[in-house]
Amino acid sequence: MSHRLLTVIALLFAGLWGAALGYLNLNGEAGLLDRMEATLADVRSLAVGAREPPPVVSIVAIDDRTAAAHGYPLDRATLARLVGAINAGKPKALALDILLVDPGPEEGDAALTAALRQGPTVIAGAATFAQSRQQVIDSAEDPLAAIPEANQLLLPLPRFAEAAAVGIVNVATDQTGTPRFVPLISRSADRLDPAFPLRAASLALGADPSIERDAVMLGALRIPTDIGQRLPLTFYGGRGSIATFSAADALDGKLPAAAVAGRIVVIGSTVTGGGDVFPTPFDPVMPGVEVMSTAIIHLVTGDGMVRDRRMRLIDAGIAIGLALLLVSLMAWRRSAAGYLITVLVLVVWAMLNLSAFANGFWLSAALPIAAALPPALLLGAAELWRDRGRARHFAEQSALLQRIEAPGLGEWLARDPNFLAAPVRQNAAVIFIDLSGFTGLSEKLGPVKVSEVLSGFFEIIDDEARSQGGAITSFMGDGAMILFGLPQPADDDAARAVSCAVSLCERTRTWLGAHAGFAEKKIGFKVGAHCGPIVASRLGTGDRQQITAAGDTVNVGARLMEVAAHNGVELALSDEIVRAAGPDSALPQAGRMEGPLETELRGRASHIDAWLWHSRTL
Known part of the structure; x- marks a missing residue:
């Protein structure tokens, strides 16, 4: 792909x-x-x-000090005194985050009812659902359709509900129990109830709320809401971030006037072990009354998310x-x-x-x-898979190159892609080998058999070139050229070339003898070897290029095969390569040398001195 x-x-x-x-x-x-x-x-x-x-909300907390002095939970008479003391300070609104669903002593309930009537007051109710987690789904047609329906409401006693407004204190928590939203509207089978914070804000602002699809309007103030008319909660800090005062001080007449006058006052429990706490980003035990107070501030000031x-x-x-x-x-x-x-x-x-x-x-x-x-x-991942495929392809191509070119030359090309981009003149040794009489035989063998025979011949040439560090720069049918001196010339190029030529003679002779019919058909071979300056370069352009060598050295090496054939030997070498290889080369060890002979070469004006090599096995 x-x-x-x-x-x-x-x-x-x-x-x-x-x-x-x-x-x-x-x-x-x-x-x-x-x-x-x-x-x-x-x-x-x-x-x-x-x-x-x-600074719009104050919390009057029924804390540990209050519980120690007046008991917990506060009886209705004590709660009535607390409400009366706060209402005397002229708050904008008073909100009791306390469920008043069960009757108490008549004297206390009557006192609390009277206290609730003294000012704008909100008391708490709660909703329960059949499932602990509710799904809210947006609806364009009805802004209330996305509100989950409660299966039961826990409402204050009727006498208290007649004396004060009622608001629902439910919050929407995430999987960790952290309050994220406050549903501003609660829905049951036969009624809609505003949330406790919305009731408190509405009383404080003197404006009845109106519901839009994505907002709640409190007079001129527009409060954006999320799906299901939920108010997002963002906390100001840990517990106590909102101004908090002890209910014990209010009962003892020690509550500062500035904590009440012109503010919304929320009464709620913060007593240790009371259970009404939530984890928040800033505090693992945030009192529920502070959660409600946070929502009230958002609604009154519009500073929520x-x-x-x-x-x-x-x-x-x-x-x-x-x-x-x-x-x-x-x-x-x-x-x-x-x-x-x-x-x-x-x-x-x-x-x-x-x-x-x-x-x-x-x-x-x-x-x-x-x-x-x-x-x-x-x-x-797809690119990685693709790259691995390309890497496999390049590895296969590299392996193919290593099979076609000498290993050293292939590695050099991998390191230096610009190798021989421009022609280079340097010294090298060259070997030519060619089968004689094979052209006529190939007409009788057919293409398949010819391919099999030549594959065996090529394997011999490839093995010997590799073992001596030579590069096969040309392989044409029944002949090949092997070059020693690429990628860089070495002092032993001639010696390695001579060793390769001798080994080629020995192995090719054995290979020909193993094929029945080759002797009768007089199939033979000839090898020529020479050394001197060459011009190495790349031939071709674009994606089709071949490394080759040219010059008089290459021409002499090719003509020396004719010298070998003319003198009835397998290998003819120039005097230059014999002297460069030295007396310790493979020539005298594996055979007998004849020469030097002054020799004419076809197409060349000057003579050269040549040596004829005879194998000891012949």
């Missing part, structure tokens, strides 16, 4: 994969992505750090764009520079995402990662 086709397939997959994940996320159906996003939201919250909440359909649409666009960009970068340049650019793109995206989060826009971090990584990894 070509690189271009692979890139096109990867881009199509990246676009479709990103679009599919974006669609699921847009409609609230990406459960795994939501779990990933929850973790990444915590990381970004910690990276941004704690911040100072707006923007996580609505518009943000989810942007998420989908970023997911598709980042996936396409990463795949394009990986396909464009697979190098250190390409990988660096890819890393820089991811770093820039991460910084922009973090900046948006710090400025109140909750863009998904999990969705772009989930959209971009699989296509990029699949492309990388």
Whole structure:
């Protein structure tokens, strides 16, 4: 598969994969992505750090000191005194994060009812669901259709509900129990109830809420909401970040006036072991009353995160764009520079995402990662598979080159692809070998038998050339040229060439004798060897090139085969190569030398001195 086709397939997959994940996320159906996003939201919250909440809410905590002094839970009469003491300070609204679902002593219940009527007050209710986790699915037709339906509501006693407004205190947590959203509307079979924070904010602002598809309106204030009319929660810090005062001080008349006047006051339990705690990025035991207070501040000041359909649409666009960009970068340049650019793109995206989060826009971090990584990894795996295939191909080609060229020459070409790109003049030794009488025999043998015979002949030449470090620069049918001195000339080129020529004679003679009928047909061979200056170069252009040698040395070597045939010997050598090889060469050891003889060469004006070699086995 070509690189271009692979890139096109990867881009199509990246676009479709990103679009599919974006669609699921847009409609609230990406459960795994939501779990990933929850973790990444915590990381970004910690990276941004704690911040100072707006001074609009005070918490009056029924803490350990209150429990020690007045018992826990507070009886209704004591709770009535606490509500009365706070209402006396003229708060904008008072919110009791306490479930008042069971009757108490009549005197206490009556006192609490009277206290609740003294000012704008909200008391808590709760909803229960058939399943612990609810799925919310976006609906364009009805802004309330995405709200899960509760199977039961835990509401305050009617006498308390008549004296104060009721709000539902449920929160939507992730898999770790961290509150991520507050559902602003709760729905049961026959009624809709606003959330506890929405009731408190509505009383404080003096505006009834109105519901839109992606927002809740509180007068002129528009609060963006996520799917299912959920308010995203981002915490200001650990417990105590929101101004918190002990209920014991309020009961003893020691509560500062500034803690109540003009503020929304939330009463709730923070007593150790009370059970109403949640893990958050900043604190593993955040009191539930502080979670509710955080949501109230978001609603009153509008400083909460923007996580609505518009943000989810942007998420989908970023997911598709980042996936396409990463795949394009990986396909464009697979190098250190390409990988660096890819890393820089991811770093820039991460910084922009973090900046948006710090400025109140909750863009998904999990969705772009989930959209971009699989296509990029699949492309990388496919390219790796393709590269391995190409590596196997090149290995096979290299092995083929090693079979055709001498090993040393093949390795040299691998290290220096420009070897002999320009012709080089240097000293070398050359051997020519040729079968005699074979042309006539090949007419009778047929092409298949001829190929088998010549393959055996070539194996002999290849073995001897390799063993002596020579390069077969030409093999034409029943003859070959072997060169000694490439890639670089050596002092023993002539000696190795002589040794190779002698071995070729011995092995070729044995091979011919092993073939029945060759003797009757008078099939023989002749070898010529010479040394001197040559011009080595590449012939051909483009993808078809061959290394060869030219010059008078090559011509003399070829003509010496005729000298051998004319004198009835197997091997004729020039006086130059005999002297260069030295007295310790393979010539005198393996046979008898005759010469030097002054010899004419066809097509050459000057004579040369030649030696005729006779094998000792003949």
